[in-house]
Amino acid sequence: MEIGIVGLRSSGKTTLFNLLTGLEEATGGYSTESHQGIARVPDARLERLAELFRPRKTTPATVRYVDVPGLAADAARGAALDLPQLRTMDALMVVLRAFDEPGITAAEGTPDPLRDLQTIEAEFLISDQLVVEKRLERLEKDIQKRKAPELLTERDLLRRCLECLEAERPLRELELSTEKRKALRGFTFLSLKPILVVLNAAEDAMAGDPFAGAEWEGWRSRPGVELTAVSAALEGEIAALEPEEAAAFMEDMGIAKPALDRVLAASFRLLGLVSFFTVGEDECRAWPVPEGTPAVEAAGVIHSDIQRGFIRAEVVRWDELLAEGSLSACRQKGTLRLEGKTYTVRDGDVIHFRFNV
Ligand SMILES: Nc1nc2c(ncn2[C@@H]2O[C@H](COP(=O)(O)OP(=O)(O)OP(=O)(O)O)[C@@H](O)[C@H]2O)c(=O)[nH]1
Numbered sequence: 001m002e003i004g005i006v007g008l009r010s011s012g013k014t015t016l017f018n019l020l021t022g023l024e025e026a027t028g029g030y031s032t033e034s035h036q037g038i039a040r041v042p043d044a045r046l047e048r049l050a051e052l053f054r055p056r057k058t059t060p061a062t063v064r065y066v067d068v069p070g071l072a073a074d075a076a077r078g079a080a081l082d083l084p085q086l087r088t089m090d091a092l093m094v095v096l097r098a099f100d101e102p103g104i105t106a107a108e109g110t111p112d113p114l115r116d117l118q119t120i121e122a123e124f125l126i127s128d129q130l131v132v133e134k135r136l137e138r139l140e141k142d143i144q145k146r147k148a149p150e151l152l153t154e155r156d157l158l159r160r161c162l163e164c165l166e167a168e169r170p171l172r173e174l175e176l177s178t179e180k181r182k183a184l185r186g187f188t189f190l191s192l193k194p195i196l197v198v199l200n201a202a203e204d205a206m207a208g209d210p211f212a213g214a215e216w217e218g219w220r221s222r223p224g225v226e227l228t229a230v231s232a233a234l235e236g237e238i239a240a241l242e243p244e245e246a247a248a249f250m251e252d253m254g255i256a257k258p259a260l261d262r263v264l265a266a267s268f269r270l271l272g273l274v275s276f277f278t279v280g281e282d283e284c285r286a287w288p289v290p291e292g293t294p295a296v297e298a299a300g301v302i303h304s305d306i307q308r309g310f311i312r313a314e315v316v317r318w319d320e321l322l323a324e325g326s327l328s329a330c331r332q333k334g335t336l337r338l339e340g341k342t343y344t345v346r347d348g349d350v351i352h353f354r355f356n357v
């Protein structure tokens with residue numbers, strides 16, 4: 001599962017990407033290349049489990065980010081089409097510049113995150129509209145030759161999409177059945193992807209909710225949209241400190257947790273993922289799976305043998321395990337449940353798979 005980082009030029013995409021992944025790609029000049037990297041998703045539950053089991057290794061869930069070159073604010077409409085990589089992403093993180101920096105402001109204009117968000121969303125809509133129109137044209141020709149029911153169904157669906165886009169609404173806002181959603185998958189529409197809007201704010205603007213104003217009202221409750229704010233500059237300072245210093249610094253600034261943790265947690269939710277855990281002396285590990293995954297498939301995420309030879313899953317909630325102190329205590333107490341192949345894995349389950357190959 002991948003998240004594409006997208007935004008106008010010099011909005012701080014690569015700076016954020018570096019902070020999230022621990023990589024050190026060049027910032028400042030206009031990027032022309034994309035970068036890929038993996039971020040560890042902090043999880044307090046996993047840390048608590050690791051305190052109990054003291055494993056040799058603790059492995060958190062990860063999210064993969066792809067940092068793509070920025071769009072120029074004055075680019076020809078449809079410029080997002082030049083970023084074909086975006087289409088293959090599962091979700092998009094839209095970085096908006098809200099910080100003021102003389103050199104950047106001179107080149108890219110005064111910071112106006114809402115304007116920039118509208119510009120980017122417009123790019124998504126245009127780019128999707130071009131795809132829909134092209135396909136509809138082709139369909140009309142095919143339908144003239146042959147009135148196949150599947151062609152007519154597809155035309156109906158694409159007409160609905162076109163109507164939505166022409167009304168300047170993203171496809172995220174269409175109410176679609178699972179089946180229709182599947183039918184649209186191959187088109188890799190940008191405005192259908194869930195987005196995480198990250199406001200890259202000035203260091204001193206992190207107190208309060210930057211999205212509280214009336215101008216953001218329309219964005220606060222849209223389907224498939226999450227809003228969050230960070231100050232990349234401030235996060236960079238925190239990341240450069242030793243842990244104790246960082247804690248003291250954050251306390252001074254009145255910050256409970258690094259904003260990056262919020263970005264990571266939101267990214268994870270955006271992808272529709274939940275975590276289950278495996279525990280033991282060797283390793284405590286968080287495994288990300290799509291919401292609704294049955295136990296037998298979750299087993300396959302660990303190893304295909306475990307899926308193939310699946311007998312049953314022994315499941316206990318992470319906090320119940322912490323309360324009892326061990327899996328055997330949970331077994332005695334009756335909080336450890338035996339589940340079969342079709343059991344739907346829930347966020348925070350600790351699972352021990354029994355299998356036979
Ligand atoms: N003051 C301030 N400067 C920032 C902040 N975030 C990034 N910058 C600076 O803004 C400049 C551009 O940052 P990048 O991370 O390269 O931006 P980008 O979005 O990757 O730019 P392109 O890839 O060229 O589109 C760099 O000089 C950063 O140091 C911030 O939160 N505050």
Ligand SMILES: [Mg+2]
Pocket residue numbers: 013014015027030031067068069070
């Ligand atoms: Mg960049």
